[in-house]
Amino acid sequence: MHRRIRWRIALPYIGLLLLTLLVVTVGTIQYIRERETELRETQYLNLAQRIATEALVFYGTVGESASLAQIAEHNAEILGIAVTFLDSQGRLLASSLPLDEQPEAPSQLSVVHQARAEGQGTDISANQMLAAASIQEPDGQPVGIVLLQVPLIDVQINLQPIRSLAVVVFLIASLAVLVLALIVWDRTLKPIETLTIATEQMGSGNFKNLNFPENPQELSELSQALQEMAQHLGEQIEALSSERATLSAVLNQMTDGVIIANDEGRVELLNPAAERLFQMDEKSGLGRSVVEVLRYHQLVDLWRTAKSGQRESTMLEIGPRHMFLQVIGIPLKTSLPGSTMILFQDLTQLRRLETVRRDFISNVSHELRTPLASLKALAETLQEGALEDPPAARRFILRMETEIDNLTQLVNELLELSRIESGKVPVSFHRIQPCDLLRPAYERMTLQVERAGLELHLDCQQELPAVFADPDRITQVLINLVHNAIKFTPPGGKITLSAYRDGEQIVFYVKDTGVGIARKDLNRIFERFYKADQARTGGGTGLGLSIARHMIESHGGYIWVESDEEIGSTFYFTLPIA
């Protein structure tokens, strides 16, 4: 391509130069020819004058014709031309030519007219040149005319050698011109080519290590200007891309969703948070209509309001996932005219926590109210006369004591839970064998289990590696789990306490053959106050599993349950190997 540019520029110049050379050569040849002819004309006119002077003395003499013929022949012989003498009227007097070649009616010739009028004259015809001069007395009286006929070959020089020479000179000059032109153009075009390559690289975004020509002067100034421009552009682009990187980092990492839609309602920007909210990846979301991305008509309405130039903010719950969103529509009047930005703040989690807190308070109140109400009833019954009946009164007092125990347990567990949750429970970790954790729980629960008509098994492998745990707390958790198992296992069932190794941790489990837990409740039984079977309000505070979970998590383990309805449940928890 650069080669082509070179030839495009070079060819017209070379052509022009060659044309000039050609014109000059042809012109010169023409000039030489004319100049030469003129010179000859003058020469022959001078000759004619000289012959005229020679012949003057013979005019008017007796042997005029013979004398003139003699002079004519003499000169013709010497000079190789034809010489003819005419009288003043143009009539032929004598000639060196044979009779049949002598000019007929010489007085009609234009040269003769010229000679008679002006004293001399020339005329070139197809094959000869005529030169005539008037023969005059010293006082100017014309007596005759001398007429010379020169063959053209003598007048016009031979141009052939000149032409050959011109062709040779022309060829040499052309060659020289060509070579010189190429050298000059190479030197001129090379820097331009370098410059072209440099600017092309700039165009494709490369602003470093560009090669700029330093010569010639004019180009070096242009190069310098371009170099500075490249530097500025490079810096600006770098600044812009770093700014862009910062902005996109903010957009990508922020937890709020951002969508920007253009005038036609097509999505132009969609950050990852928005992708997650609307379950639409950037690739499929970009360029789609706002309706397709947002999907919810309330959001589309908000977008339309913002699009009409009015900032709009709202809070709403949408969709089957019950997302609770704070949405703000902002018209981007100045920065991106016609575009609209929509911000989404996902408050679902926050609202869920709020609900949990509200439920917690209502649960606590409810749990407190039940024993309090029965205490109140028992006290009233006593007041209304049961005191008079000591055996009944004693029974009532015993029931009151039970209620107070329940209340105390509830309050204690609440306190315990809140202390664990706020990390205020001192935990003293020891290296301890898993069996040494299982055995105390087994020993303490055996009696209770038997009383409930169940079997309790301890299945413990001595070779298990030690764990890192607070023995009192973990035993408490195990006792809690066995307690639960007793509550939900019908008589005749079996409860197993055991542990096994799984990678870097020991998994403890309490397995029962009880009623199991419904699938929908599985995820929720570790929540505070959650009771799978709402009918069994009598059985416990609903805090036990919640406390167990917090305890295990503070040991760096986790707790879960597997259960089949009517077959039984197994509660697992892990502790890290010491």
Added chain:
Amino acid sequence: MPRQTLDREIHHLQDEVLLLGSMVEQAMLNAIDALKRRDTAAAKRVYNDDELINEKRYAIENRVLILFATQQPIAHDLRLLAAIMEVITELERMGDYAKGIAKITLKIGDDETPIPIREISRMGDLAVGMLHRALSAFIAEDVNMAHRIPQEDDEIDELYNQVYRKNVAAMIANPEIIDHSNLIMWVVHNIERMADRVTNICERTIFIATGELIEIDDSDDEWDDDEDED
């Protein structure tokens, strides 16, 4: 020349279908929420807003008819427009189900008889989720997704049966709540029917993409022949 106009109009209609779908989804969720909270005012709103759904449905139908008349669509476009006619009918009917639930909430009023609201909420969320994704598949003409979605109503059927059993047990235990239980059966029936109609939308999606009208087998509807108009 008319090609571009047709394309633009079709895109617009697809957006409108999505908006209609969103209104239906919200109506169903709101109806269930109103039932959950025994909120008669909210139920009344759902009941009245059904009119908006109907209006939008007719507006879309009108536009489709105008396109048929003026643009003479062929092949894919023709199938798409025909499918839109079908889908908006389904959506409007689903809106009627939501309206039906709202009507039941109004009837129940502040009757304190327990409602298996956990199951009903779950069913509603599942059905609305199916509808939402079915409309995504409809717009994207995603045949695979359209085949998968109808399989999801197993859990809805399971929940339906649970509520049914609970209701029967409750009615046997306490015949006084037969009326109430009957209303609850209508609620879950409406939700269950909504999920069935999602299947029809999926069939239309397959029709647009392949040109084949097939019936997706959802096997478990013994009473599928009922043309429930409410």
